[in-house]
Amino acid sequence: MLDLRMLRNNTADAAAKLARRGGNFDIGKLVAEEDKRQAIQSELDAMRAKLNETSAEIGKLAREKKDATAIKAEMKQLSETIKERENLQRDAEAAVRALALMIPNIPDDSVPLGKSEEENVELRKWGVPRTFDFAPKNHQEIGEKLGILDLKRAAKISGARFALYRGLGAKLERSLMSFMLNTHSAKGYEEVMPPYLVNEKSMTGTGQLPKFEEDLFKIDGGEYYLIPTAEVPVTNIHADEILDGSELTKKFCAFTPCFRREAGSYGKVTAGIIRQHQFNKVELVKLSRPEDSMAELEGLTADAEDILQKLGLPYRVIALCTGDTGFASAKTYDIEVWLPSMGKYVEISSCSNFTDFQARRTGIRFKRDAKSKPEFVHTQNGSGLAIGRTVVAILENYRLLIPLCRFHKPFVLCDVSCRDERVIVNQRRARLSQGVKVGWDEIEKWSKLAGTADGLCYVSVFGFDSEARTEADKAGIRLLEAADFTSFAKKGQYEPKIKAKLCLPNF
RNA sequence: GGAGAGGUGACCGAGUGGUUGAAGGUGAUGGUCUCGAAAACCAUUGUACGGGAAACUGUACCGGGGGUUCAAAUCCCUCCCUCUCCGCCA
Numbered sequence: 001m002l003d004l005r006m007l008r009n010n011t012a013d014a015a016a017k018l019a020r021r022g023g024n025f026d027i028g029k030l031v032a033e034e035d036k037r038q039a040i041q042s043e044l045d046a047m048r049a050k051l052n053e054t055s056a057e058i059g060k061l062a063r064e065k066k067d068a069t070a071i072k073a074e075m076k077q078l079s080e081t082i083k084e085r086e087n088l089q090r091d092a093e094a095a096v097r098a099l100a101l102m103i104p105n106i107p108d109d110s111v112p113l114g115k116s117e118e119e120n121v122e123l124r125k126w127g128v129p130r131t132f133d134f135a136p137k138n139h140q141e142i143g144e145k146l147g148i149l150d151l152k153r154a155a156k157i158s159g160a161r162f163a164l165y166r167g168l169g170a171k172l173e174r175s176l177m178s179f180m181l182n183t184h185s186a187k188g189y190e191e192v193m194p195p196y197l198v199n200e201k202s203m204t205g206t207g208q209l210p211k212f213e214e215d216l217f218k219i220d221g222g223e224y225y226l227i228p229t230a231e232v233p234v235t236n237i238h239a240d241e242i243l244d245g246s247e248l249t250k251k252f253c254a255f256t257p258c259f260r261r262e263a264g265s266y267g268k269v270t271a272g273i274i275r276q277h278q279f280n281k282v283e284l285v286k287l288s289r290p291e292d293s294m295a296e297l298e299g300l301t302a303d304a305e306d307i308l309q310k311l312g313l314p315y316r317v318i319a320l321c322t323g324d325t326g327f328a329s330a331k332t333y334d335i336e337v338w339l340p341s342m343g344k345y346v347e348i349s350s351c352s353n354f355t356d357f358q359a360r361r362t363g364i365r366f367k368r369d370a371k372s373k374p375e376f377v378h379t380q381n382g383s384g385l386a387i388g389r390t391v392v393a394i395l396e397n398y399r400l401l402i403p404l405c406r407f408h409k410p411f412v413l414c415d416v417s418c419r420d421e422r423v424i425v426n427q428r429r430a431r432l433s434q435g436v437k438v439g440w441d442e443i444e445k446w447s448k449l450a451g452t453a454d455g456l457c458y459v460s461v462f463g464f465d466s467e468a469r470t471e472a473d474k475a476g477i478r479l480l481e482a483a484d485f486t487s488f489a490k491k492g493q494y495e496p497k498i499k500a501k502l503c504l505p506n507f
Numbered sequence: 508g509g510a511g512a513g514g515u516g517a518c519c520g521a522g523u524g525g526u527u528g529a530a531g532g533u534g535a536u537g538g539u540c541u542c543g544a545a546a547a548c549c550a551u552u553g554u555a556c557g558g559g560a561a562a563c564u565g566u567a568c569c570g571g572g573g574g575u576u577c578a579a580a581u582c583c584c585u586c587c588c589u590c591u592c593c594g595c596c597a
Contacts, residue, residue: 042557045566052566055578059525068577075577242517242554365554370536374554 001100001360004034017106020322022115030099037092044085051078101210105357107322108294108331114321120334121321126305127314129338130397138341139395140272143169151272161262161277163388172394173280176387177255180282180307184384187303189253189284194233196256197224202236205362207328207354217259217277226259230283231381236362238287242374243366249288249296253384256281273388274346280387286380287364290356293378294331297353301333304349304384313393314338316345330355335385337393348389351382 007014008031018025054075061068112121143149148169154162165173185191203209203225208216217226227233234252243250258281273279284303288296301317308315320332329352336345356376359365365374 038557041566045557048567049565051577056526058577062525062577072577079577244517370552 001357002103002106003356003360004030004096004100007031008034014106018104020107020111020113021104021325022323025103026099027103030096030103033092033096033099037089037096040085040089040092044082044089047078047082047085051075051082054078098210101204101361104327105330105354107325108353108355110294111325111331112319112321115323117320117324119321120324121319123317123319123333125314125316126309127312127338129314130340136340136396138271139339139392142395143272143391148172149273158277161275163273163276163279165391169391172391173387176390177280177282179310180384180387181253181255183307183310184253184282184284184303187251189251189303192234192237192252192254194227194230194237194254194256196227196233196259198227198233198236199223200225202232202239202362205239206232206235206358207361208232211327214263215261217261227256228260229258229383230254230256230281231285234283234285235287235358235364235379235381238362238364240363241365243287243364243377245289245366245368245372248366248377249286249292252285254283254285256283273392276388279389282384282387284351284382284384287359287366287377288380289366290375290378293353293355293380296378297331297333297351297380300380300382300384301335301351304335304351304382307385307390308335308337308348311390311394313390313397315348326350326352328352328354328357330357333382337389338397339393340396346389348393349383349385352380354379354381 002014007027011027011031015025015027018027054071058068058071058075061071112119114120137145140149140151144151146169148166150164150166151162154164157164181191197219200209200223203216208225208228216228219225233256234254237252238250257278259278260276262275262277284300286296286300305315305317315335315337318334318336320326320334325332332350332352334347335349335351337348338344339346355378358379359376364377364379366377367374
C-alpha cells in the first residue's frame with residue numbers, strides 16, 4: 001500500500017511513476033475517496049466532541065440531582081445521527097482501502113524502463129554453461145531413468161504438476177534443503193519454521209490478496225490459504241509491531257513447501273517439475289531500515305547467488321524492468337540458472353525490495369530510539385533457492401554422478417552404479433577410507449563391474465570449493481571438472497546408458 | 508470433543524456505568540546528586556487521524572465486531588485468541 005498522504009500531496013508525480021509499470025492506476029479516484037472520507041471524519045469528530053461534552057454535563061446534573069430529560073432527548077437525537085454518520089464513514093473507509101490495496105508499489109528510479117520481460121536487463125553471469133554435442137536429456141528423463149523422479153505416479157496420486165521424489169531423489173531434495181538453510185543461517189539469518197496455512201490478513205499484508213486470489217489455494221470451508229511462498233508467514237512475524245531500531249536489519253531464512261494454482265499458465269513451461277502446484281523452497285526475508293534497504297537487497301541477492309556458486313551451477317542475474325516487476329516490489333532481481341535441455345537460463349530465485357509497501361500493509365514499524373516517531377521498515381525477500389529447480393539444474397548440468405560434495409559434514413559420496421548397489425558402494429567406501437586415489441581407471445572398472453556394456457559413465461563433481469578440494473586431496477580423491485566430463489563423453493560418441501546413484505549423507 | 512478461567516499501555520497489574528487515555532509497579536528517557544557508577548530523588552514516557560506556524564487541541568483505540576445507554580474498559584450478544592483440567596490424537 002502506498003502512503004495516502006504522499007499520494008495526495010504528489011498525485012501527478014506518483015501517477016507518472018506508476019505509469020512506468022504500464023497499465024492504468026486511478027490515483028485520482030483514490031485521492032477523491034480519501035478526501036471524502038476525511039470530510040466525513042471531521043464532521044463526525046465535531047459531533048462526538050459535542051456529545052462527549054454534553055454527556056459530562058448530564059453526569060454533573062445527575063450528581064446534583066437536577067433534571068436533564070430535555071438534554072438527554074437532544075443527545076439521543078445526536079447519538080443517532082452519529083450512528084448514521086458512522087455507517088457512512090465505514091463505507092468511505094472501505095472504499096479507500098479497496099482502491100488503495102489494488103495499486104502496486106512505485107518502481108525504484110534505478111529500475112530499467114520497459115514493458116515486458118523482453119526488456120529486462122542482464123547484469124552479470126557466473127560460470128560457463130556446459131555444451132554438449134548431443135541433445136542433452138532433460139531432468140525428467142534423467143530423473144525417471146535414475147528412478148529418483150516418478151511423475152506418473154505423482155499424477156496418479158494428485159494430478160498434473162505434482163512430483164514424487166523417490167529414494168536418492170528424495171534424499172537429494174532433503175539434503176539441498178539442509179545445505180541451503182545451513183549456509184544462510186551461518187550468515188546470520190534466523191532459521192524459522194512457519195505455518196503453511198495463513199489467514200487472509202497475512203496474505204493481504206504481503207500483497208497476494210486481494211488482487212491475486214486466483215493464484216492461491218484456499219482451504220475449502222475455512223478461512224485459511226496455503227502459502228505460495230514462505231514470504232507470507234515470515235514477513236508477517238512482526239506484523240502490527242513496533243520494533244526497536246537496534247534490532248534491524250532482521251534476517252530470516254525458512255524452508256517451506258509452496259503451493260500455487262498456476263491458473264492460466266498452461267502456455268508456459270510444463271515439462272517435468274519446473275512448474276508445480278507444490279514445490280519446496282528456502283526463502284530469505286529481511287526487515288531493514290529504509291536507508292539500508294537497497295544495500296540489503298544486493299546482499300540478499302548475493303546470498304542467494306552463493307548457493308548456486310557453491311553448487312557450481314552457471315547462472316545469470318537480471319534486473320526486471322518496470323513492466324515486469326511484481327505488484328508489491330519496488331525493485332527485483334531474478335537469478336536464472338542454466339538448463340542445458342532448454343538451452344537457456346531459467347528463473348530459480350527472485351529477489352525484491354518492497355520498500356515500505358508491505359510494511360504499511362502489515363504494520364511493521366520501528367523506532368530509531370526511545371523518543372523518535374515510529375517509521376515503517378522496509379522489507380526484502382528472495383528465494384535462496386527454489387529447491388525443485390535446483391534439483392533440475394543439478395540433474396541437467398551434471399548428468400548426475402556426484403562423487404563428492406559438501407552438503408553436510410559427512411561427505412556425500414556418490415557412486416557410479418550398478419546392478420548391485422551395495423557391492424559398489426561398499427567397495428567404493430572401502431577405497432575411500434583407505435585413501436586410494438580414485439581416477440578414471442577406477443571409475444571405468446567400477447562401471448564395468450556394475451555391468452554397463454559400454455563401460456562409460458558420467459562423473460562430475462559439484463559444489464566443491466577450495467575447502468572441499470583440500471579435504472578431497474587429503475582423502476586421495478581426484479576431483480573431476482566439467483571439462484573431463486565432456487571429453488569423456490566425446491570418447492564414447494554417444495550417451496552412456498549407465499545408471500547413476502546418488503549417495504547422500506546419513507542424517 | 509467435555510468442563511472451567513482469562514484477554515487492559517513496552518512489560519506486570521488495578522479498575523464493574525460519568526474529569527479513566529486509564530491507579531500502582533517495572534522498564535526506558537532527561538535531570539539532580541557523584542571523580543565516575545550504583546542507590547536515592549524529581550520529571551517525562553502510547554498509537555492513529557484531523558486542526559494549528561507553534562504551544563496546543565479535537566476524535567478514536569482497554570482482543571475483533573455488534574447492541575443497551577445521554578454516557579461503556581466497565582452491562583448484554585457474538586466471534587477470535589490464550590491458559591487449566593478431562594478425553595482423544597502425532
